[in-house]
Amino acid sequence: MSPRAAWRLESLGFGDVHEYRGGKLDWMAAGLPTEGTNAKRPRVGRLADTDVPTCRLDDRLGDVRDRTRKQGWDAAVVINSERVVFGLLRAKELDLQADHQVSQAMRPGPSTFRPYVLADEVATYLHDHELENVVITTSDGRLVGLLRKENVSR
Amino acid sequence: MPGEVDREELRRMVEAGAQLVEVLPEEEYAEDHLPRAISLPLRRLDDEASTTLDRNRPVIVYCWDSA
Numbered sequence: 001m002s003p004r005a006a007w008r009l010e011s012l013g014f015g016d017v018h019e020y021r022g023g024k025l026d027w028m029a030a031g032l033p034t035e036g037t038n039a040k041r042p043r044v045g046r047l048a049d050t051d052v053p054t055c056r057l058d059d060r061l062g063d064v065r066d067r068t069r070k071q072g073w074d075a076a077v078v079i080n081s082e083r084v085v086f087g088l089l090r091a092k093e094l095d096l097q098a099d100h101q102v103s104q105a106m107r108p109g110p111s112t113f114r115p116y117v118l119a120d121e122v123a124t125y126l127h128d129h130e131l132e133n134v135v136i137t138t139s140d141g142r143l144v145g146l147l148r149k150e151n152v153s154r
Numbered sequence: 155m156p157g158e159v160d161r162e163e164l165r166r167m168v169e170a171g172a173q174l175v176e177v178l179p180e181e182e183y184a185e186d187h188l189p190r191a192i193s194l195p196l197r198r199l200d201d202e203a204s205t206t207l208d209r210n211r212p213v214i215v216y217c218w219d220s221a
Contacts, residue, residue, distance in 0.1 A: 001217040005177040005196050006156035009213060012203050018157040020164050020216035024176070027188055030161060034186040 028116035029139040044122050045115025047152060048136040048145030054079050057086060061105050062098025064089065075133055075146060078106045083142045085112060085135055112137040115144050123152040164188075164214055172212040188216070 006019040020026075028034060031045055053076040055064040068076045074094070078087035087106030096105045112135045113122055126134060126149050136144040159167065168174050174191040176183045183193035194206055196217075207213055 001177055001196055002215045003156075005175070005199055005215040005217070008196075008199055009203060009207075009215065010156055012200070014203070014207065014209055014213055016212040018159045018163075018167070018172075018212060018214045020160075020214055021158050021219075022161060023216045023219040024178075024186065024188065025219040026161060028186070032161075033189065035189055035191075036184055036186045038185045 025139065029114055031115055038118065042119040042152075043115060044113055044117050044119055044136050044147050044152070045144055047119055048115070048147040049151070050145040052077055052143075052146035054083075054143065055089070055102050056080070057101070057103040057106075059102045060098070061089075061094070061096060061100040061102055064102060065094045065098065068094060077135055077143055077146060078102055079143050085110070085137050085141055085143050088135060090132065110135050112141075113147070114139060119152045122147060123149075126152065159214060164216075167212055167214060172214050173207055175207070175213060175215045176217070177215050178217050182218075191216075 002019050002023065006017050009017045053068045053071055053073050055076050055078055057078060064076055074091045076089045077085060078089065079085055087108045088110040089102065089106050093105045093107060115136055122134060133146050133148045136147050138144060168190055174188060175194050176187050176191045177194060177196045177199065179195050180193050194202060
């Protein structure tokens with residue numbers, strides 16, 4: 001839509017016209033403030049736990065389980081060195097055979113939400129899909145944190 | 155040919171006096187818009203651009219993404 005607007009403005013005689021290609025999506029994904037009726041409603045980026053345990057594809061599942069539970073968690077996010085999300089280990093996967101590699105046990109390609117999504121939208125999603133948590137990533141797939149059901153239903 | 159700006163250039167240009175215009179429908183603007191942006195939906199551009207915008211200052215338009 002904005003390319004058409006930019007060209008049309010030029011044709012109407014405006015000489016110095018630019019287009020912000022990233023648009024509202026890019027702005028909000030960067031966590032920058034907006035104005036409007038939604039501006040004060042909570043968004044998932046702020047509510048996600050950024051200290052969620054993480055692990056790598058070739059980690060041993062038993063080690064990840066011990067480390068995760070020691071930190072008081074029941075989930076761990078599988079990432080690479082760039083913090084790009086590859087998978088998720090929820091309680092069920094953490095309890096699989098200890099000598100599995102994480103890559104064998106994880107749920108690959110979990111559904112993710114962007115940080116600017118409104119908290120009540122994700123609360124409904126978690127409820128409808130009977131999930132305890134969901135991964136929050138930037139638009140390029142990097143981990144922001146894990147949003148737990150209790151964080152959006154307070 | 156219209157130029158393209160990224161987030162940082164946008165901030166700098168708006169700070170320097172550029173006009174920032176959201177071309178999405180008004181309802182979407184009402185929910186969320188960038189600071190200092192005004193609403194001029196694409197469908198009203200032909201009729202209202204000349205009265206709403208200053209031809210002597212740069213204009214930056216945006217929508218949801220580049221689609």
